[in-house]
Amino acid sequence: MNTPLSLQKNISLLKLNSFGIAAQALAFLRIENEQQLTQIRADAQLAAMPRLILGGGSNLVLSDKLDALVLQIAMMGKQIVAEDNEFVFVSAAAGETWHEFVLWTLQEGLGGMENLSLIPGTVGAAPIQNIGAYGVEMQDYFHHLTAFDFLTGEVVTLDKQACQFSYRDSIFKHDYRDRMVILNVVFALPKIWQPRLNYGDVAQSLVAQGISAPAPKDISEAIIAIRRSKLPDPAEIGNAGSFFKNPIVSAELRDSLLTQYPAMVSYAQTDGGYKLAAGWLIEQTGWKGKALGKVGVYHKQALVLVNLGGATGAEVRQLAQQIQADVKAKFGVRLEVEPVFA
Incomplete structure (x- = not known):
């Protein structure tokens, strides 16, 4: 038996968007599992409402009043799921914080994601934007994702080609916007790791620290320091x-x-x-x-x-x-x- 949906009305989104805009949502649901999405689709009134899929709210500018059903994606969990001769495959649920996920991969001894350290938002939002920084894009390590399709009610698997990634863009900003809810993302991280030091300030930071052969964690820490020195903390500004x-x-x-x-x-x-x-x-x-x-x-x-x-x-x-x-x-x-x- 499905648990009744805990729908909230006229909810402030002030603390759910990094720009700090005092927006108000007509209806709001925190999504912690796939079954809730199925229930929404089965409810004629909820299914007919305009939708806004909300991750960490870090790549979003809200209107003051949203006459929509806002779905905050909060599915959690991450694990190593498989490996072959070249890659280790890691999986993360859409609600996981991106930066914490990157740090977890490094703690597991897996390189590749370090250049994407300290990017705000969630794992589920990363493919939408095809986030990138310091010469690396998310698509470089993306393998596939699963998503709930509100149009058909099915859970689908999409590979890199189906997601139509380009510079800070994907199909989720266009044809699938607010239709597909990303549930889980799988990344392929290389067993033979090579540092990506295309950007001068990263290389210079490592040289200044006397690090000539950086490990993934060294690059991550350098990038975290650089980003903190240049970009404002959304918690403060x-x-x-x-x-x-x-x-x-x-x-x-x-x-x-x-x-x-x-x-x-x-x-x-x-x-x-x-x-x-x-x-x-x-x-x-x-x-x-x-x-x-x-x-x-x-x-x-x-x-x-x-x-x-x-x-x-x-x-x-x-x-x-x-x-x-x-x-x-x-x-x-x-x-x-x-x-x-x-």
């Missing part, structure tokens, strides 16, 4: 982490911009384009450390927008749009936002 994607532009535009801005950093891409640093572009428009109403641009990192106290989702959107317009006017480059507006 509301934010959604990096707010804009680093734009990818044509070689022609990049070359043209370099003649005007020789200090501009760019990274060659496999398709012939170039990735630019969104934070640098924003800083050149003069927004770093500035504010618009109750929302500002973080004084240490122009890529991060922060809640200066009592900010609304509408105010966040207004500042983001103004920054986009200014960058477009100055550089001819369109910035895309990373967080989801709901």
